[in-house]
Amino acid sequence: MINAQQKKLLQDLAAKHGTPVLVVDHEKLRQNYLEFREKLPTVQAYFAVKANSDPAIIKTMYDMGASFDVASFQEFMKVYNNIKHLPEKDRQQFIWDNIIYANTIKPASILKKLNIYKPLVTFDNIEELKKIKKNAPDVRLVLRIRVPNTGSMVELSSKFGVHPGEAVDLMEEAIKMGLGVEGISFHVGSQCNNFENYVLALSLSSSIFKEAKLRGLDIGFTDKDGKRMKVLDIGGGFPVKYTPDVKSFTLLAKKINSEIKRMFNGDVDPIAEPGRFMVANACTLVTKIIGKSIRDGKTCYYLDDGVYNTFSGQIYDHQSYPLHSFKDGEKKVCATFGPTCDAFDTISLSDELPEDLEIGDLLYAENMGAYTTASSSFFNGFKPTKIIAINKYAPFDPCPCGSGKQFKDCGILNTEEHTSLHHLMSKDTNGKESKEKKSETKVVEKEKAQK
Numbered sequence: 001m002i003n004a005q006q007k008k009l010l011q012d013l014a015a016k017h018g019t020p021v022l023v024v025d026h027e028k029l030r031q032n033y034l035e036f037r038e039k040l041p042t043v044q045a046y047f048a049v050k051a052n053s054d055p056a057i058i059k060t061m062y063d064m065g066a067s068f069d070v071a072s073f074q075e076f077m078k079v080y081n082n083i084k085h086l087p088e089k090d091r092q093q094f095i096w097d098n099i100i101y102a103n104t105i106k107p108a109s110i111l112k113k114l115n116i117y118k119p120l121v122t123f124d125n126i127e128e129l130k131k132i133k134k135n136a137p138d139v140r141l142v143l144r145i146r147v148p149n150t151g152s153m154v155e156l157s158s159k160f161g162v163h164p165g166e167a168v169d170l171m172e173e174a175i176k177m178g179l180g181v182e183g184i185s186f187h188v189g190s191q192c193n194n195f196e197n198y199v200l201a202l203s204l205s206s207s208i209f210k211e212a213k214l215r216g217l218d219i220g221f222t223d224k225d226g227k228r229m230k231v232l233d234i235g236g237g238f239p240v241k242y243t244p245d246v247k248s249f250t251l252l253a254k255k256i257n258s259e260i261k262r263m264f265n266g267d268v269d270p271i272a273e274p275g276r277f278m279v280a281n282a283c284t285l286v287t288k289i290i291g292k293s294i295r296d297g298k299t300c301y302y303l304d305d306g307v308y309n310t311f312s313g314q315i316y317d318h319q320s321y322p323l324h325s326f327k328d329g330e331k332k333v334c335a336t337f338g339p340t341c342d343a344f345d346t347i348s349l350s351d352e353l354p355e356d357l358e359i360g361d362l363l364y365a366e367n368m369g370a371y372t373t374a375s376s377s378f379f380n381g382f383k384p385t386k387i388i389a390i391n392k393y394a395p396f397d398p399c400p401c402g403s404g405k406q407f408k409d410c411g412i413l414n415t416e417e418h419t420s421l422h423h424l425m426s427k428d429t430n431g432k433e434s435k436e437k438k439s440e441t442k443v444v445e446k447e448k449a450q451k
């Protein structure tokens with residue numbers, strides 16, 4: 001739950017920018033990235049852009065030293081925009097070391113384009129392999145295997161991943177075609193609350209690597225010390241605490257660290273593709289009541305955002321986002337609907353809200369950063385929700401106003417980013433600590449990039 005000060009900020013932002021508006025807290029993004037890196041220190045984090053491809057979010061992730069998982073050439077270019085100013089050699093190095101095109105199915109035309117940049121790409125079937133051989137023989141390959149997705153909110157194994165029993169044969173086919181196979185990837189299903197999925201997937205990966213070795217297949221890449229290493233891509237799935245029953249990421253991270261240590265002999269380079277974990281809790285939606293009625297005795301609120309827009313996550317991501325009122329009042333079970341002419345555009349038939357809210361009042365919903373605006377549409381002509389940033393700059397970043405001062409020391413611009421960050425800094429003396437953590441993380445990323 002958010003406090004009174006945060007509520008005031010959300011209301012001010014809604015007044016300034018209009019509604020519906022998705023407020024992205026970049027300080028929270030930075031914290032999420034640092035938490036991931038601290039708890040899984042050997043795992044390189046490739047932010048899964050599909051969760052939220054807002055350019056400002058990608059930029060913050062880039063500034064933190066993140067790597068990227070892209071699912072389309074459009075997403076690839078959104079990441080590329082952050083590196084296009086680099087000298088060609090550094091740009092290419094970044095693509096090699098920090099981007100994975102983790103969509104197992106790629107049109108031939110896209111493969112041709114990818115062959116220019118040569119990122120890591122995933123595959124899971126022989127037809128894809130033939131297409132890759134013909135159109136993108138220079139990309140480096142990671143084989144996606146099918147793993148149990150039991151207990152995950154969004155299941156992916158019905159569509160993706162070669163059966164583990166066929167994995168080594170497929171890698172052998174790729175090698176016979178003259179393609180380079182660097183490792184294995186899996187995805188345990190998104191919002192995974194069953195940690196055994198990771199253990200089973202790691203165990204399957206370990207067995208596949210062992211069998212490939214027995215068959216004499218040369219899987220992997222040569223690192224900067226000349227050692228043969230294999231990519232072990234543990235995918236996404238890292239759960240977000242939407243509700244108290246969601247298990248702790250700290251526990252999961254401990255399990256993953258110990259199982260990787262136990263099952264692999266230090267010859268794997270672990271990477272992950274966290275999407276939801278990075279963005280979900282960094283975003284809060286503010287929406288306005290645009291209509292009100294009583295139907296069958298129940299109060300119904302009609303909002304300016306709905307399931308064809310930011311609440312699309314309810315449909316595609318199977319997530320719910322309880323709405324809260326800025327006004328106090330006795331709560332009753334109410335219905336909330338989106339603005340379109342479709343009855344399917346029902347946000348909830350049981351949101352707990354005061355009954356006496358009026359047209360023009362604002363509501364908010366937290367944890368709306370992942371798979372929300374990402375899948376919104378223009379249905380009925382309504383535009384996707386506006387996305388705005390707060391705390392965009394880290395305290396020790398140079399201030400974008402050009403004063404030459406660090407952002408935390410600069411009061412020249414009186415934007416909400418300045419105001420809210422300065423406010424945060426005066427409350428929170430951990431700013432220094434987070435700078436140190438950030439630079440530590442950058443060092444780790446740099447070391448990895450030199451491999």
Ligand SMILES: Cc1ncc(COP(=O)(O)O)c(C=O)c1O
Nearest residue numbers: 048190191236237273274275276
């Ligand atoms: C290949 C791949 N990687 C990563 C992700 C991100 O997963 P999550 O948001 O659960 O971390 C997804 C989500 O669908 C995916 O399909």
